[in-house]
Amino acid sequence: MKLLFDLFPVILFFAAFKYSEKNPETAASWMASLLGSALVDAKQAPILLATVVVIAATVAQIAWVHFRHGKVDKMLWISLGLVVVFGGLTLAFQNESFIKWKPTILYWVFAGSMAFASLVLKKNAIKAMLGEQLTLPEPVWGKLNLAWIAFFAVMGVLNLVIAFNFPTDVWVNFKLFGGIGTVMFCAGCILGESGVWVLGASGFALAILYPTMVLLIQQIYPVQTAATRTGVIISAATVADIVFNLLFGAVSSKWGYGSSFMILPVAMAVFYGLYLRLARSLKKNNL
Numbered sequence: 299m300k301l302l303f304d305l306f307p308v309i310l311f312f313a314a315f316k317y318s319e320k321n322p323e324t325a326a327s328w329m330a331s332l333l334g335s336a337l338v339d340a341k342q343a344p345i346l347l348a349t350v351v352v353i354a355a356t357v358a359q360i361a362w363v364h365f366r367h368g369k370v371d372k373m374l375w376i377s378l379g380l381v382v383v384f385g386g387l388t389l390a391f392q393n394e395s396f397i398k399w400k401p402t403i404l405y406w407v408f409a410g411s412m413a414f415a416s417l418v419l420k421k422n423a424i425k426a427m428l429g430e431q432l433t434l435p436e437p438v439w440g441k442l443n444l445a446w447i448a449f450f451a452v453m454g455v456l457n458l459v460i461a462f463n464f465p466t467d468v469w470v471n472f473k474l475f476g477g478i479g480t481v482m483f484c485a486g487c488i489l490g491e492s493g494v495w496v497l498g499a500s501g502f503a504l505a506i507l508y509p510t511m512v513l514l515i516q517q518i519y520p521v522q523t524a525a526t527r528t529g530v531i532i533s534a535a536t537v538a539d540i541v542f543n544l545l546f547g548a549v550s551s552k553w554g555y556g557s558s559f560m561i562l563p564v565a566m567a568v569f570y571g572l573y574l575r576l577a578r579s580l581k582k583n584n585l
Contacts, residue, residue, distance in 0.1 A: 305478060307355035307381070312474045318344030319467065320547055324392035333389065345394040349385045356381050373408075380404055389393040405454035409447045416443055432557060449484060462576060 318325035
């Protein structure tokens with residue numbers, strides 16, 4: 299339940315965007331009334347309405363945490379500040395570029411805070427968070443901390459690449475399913491046995507990419523051949539899945555589950571690459 303609560307603003311952002319995509323004129327009318335402007339582009343309306351929703355949801359989230367616990371985590375305040383500033387700029391200028399920068403800034407704040415704590419304060423942020431759940435040698439804690447700093451730094455860059463090189467709907471999908479799914483997967487791997495449920499939840503988040511890819515494939519080919527070619531591609535993907543399972547089992551038998559789990563990030567990266575390649579092809583062909 300806590301996981302769903304933490305994702306509450308992002309889930310509502312996604313839902314509002316998808317609703318507005320299907321009803322752009324209605325969304326444009328709502329935003330015109332809200333902003334006091336007669337001119338709201340129907341193409342911009344989905345991201346504008348989603349921005350309003352995520353600001354309101356983040357405020358409601360913090361209000362609830364303060365009401366229940368009397369204390370709000372610093373990172374929640376930082377998240378609120380970023381979403382209000384960048385979301386406010388998006389609404390004021392009706393320009394989606396500002397809100398697209400928000401996840402990157404947040405990722406880099408995470409990375410910067412952890413690096414500052416490690417280099418200046420001589421504290422290990424990961425050990426402070428997970429020390430009660432895990433017992434690890436000190437050098438391993440140091441490597442984990444460094445790995446998470448690098449991870450958040452890379453995620454910030456990846457968000458910008460997707461935000462400004464692919465359609466907005468691809469970025470929205472990545473923001474919820476790709477980015478959060480990847481963070482959950484990494485957290486599940488680090489937590490080990492106690493994080494199995496987090497690892498499973500990450501699979502649920504990432505699973506949406508497969509049917510999305512199938513839909514993208516159908517849009518690339520002519521209507522007359524789309525069904526046949528999609529069937530061939532899905533069949534090939536099924537064979538690849540069988541080969542992957544065999545490889546995963548072989549590595550597990552020889553080197554253990556710890557080593558075999560390293561295959562998963564590679565597979566995820568390949569899958570992301572294929573998904574983004576298809577999305578970019580559609581953008582170039584205006585599909």
